[in-house]
Amino acid sequence: MIVFDLCCAAGDHRFEAWFASSDAFADQQARGLIGCPVCGDSDVKKAVMAPRVGAKSNQLTVKASTSPNNAATAGEISPELVRKVIAEIAAKQAEMLPRSRWVGRDFANAARAMHEGRTAEDLIHGQASPQEAQALRDDGIPAMPLLVPIVPPDAVN
Numbered sequence: 001m002i003v004f005d006l007c008c009a010a011g012d013h014r015f016e017a018w019f020a021s022s023d024a025f026a027d028q029q030a031r032g033l034i035g036c037p038v039c040g041d042s043d044v045k046k047a048v049m050a051p052r053v054g055a056k057s058n059q060l061t062v063k064a065s066t067s068p069n070n071a072a073t074a075g076e077i078s079p080e081l082v083r084k085v086i087a088e089i090a091a092k093q094a095e096m097l098p099r100s101r102w103v104g105r106d107f108a109n110a111a112r113a114m115h116e117g118r119t120a121e122d123l124i125h126g127q128a129s130p131q132e133a134q135a136l137r138d139d140g141i142p143a144m145p146l147l148v149p150i151v152p153p154d155a156v157n
């Protein structure tokens with residue numbers, strides 16, 4: 001069995017109909033045996049829309065890869081999307097790091113000082129312990145972990 005989305009010429013009513021095969025549909029269509037359930041018009045044709053995939057399709061995942069917003073609401077995140085997002089974050093990080101000042105172990109203090117207006121706003125990166133990072137979050141100080149690990153400049157010496 002095969003399902004088609006059809007629409008009538010008279011009123012552009014859309015409806016679904018099942019057929020034994022694509023040929024059966026063409027035959028019944030040619031003989032005017034298919035009637036619109038709304039207005040009875042027998043001049044019906046296939047409605048233009050996305051092709052249907054079989055039951056248990058991964059249609060949501062396919063959608064997610066083309067539209068991140070839908071992915072979030074659909075609650076399904078495809079591996080491609082994850083890779084894409086990670087690549088974007090990595091690119092962002094690579095773009096920001098040259099403009100960012102390495103503060104090493106002083107990160108938490110430096111971030112707090114900026115947040116409290118004791119020093120000028122600046123883009124900084126450095127190291128913080130999990131406790132320090134948590135304390136920053138608790139105080140509403142914007143800081144985020146570097147997704148892509150970097151080698152601290154002072155460790156290179």
Ligand SMILES: [Zn+2]
Binds near residue numbers: 008011012
């Ligand atoms: Zn109709």
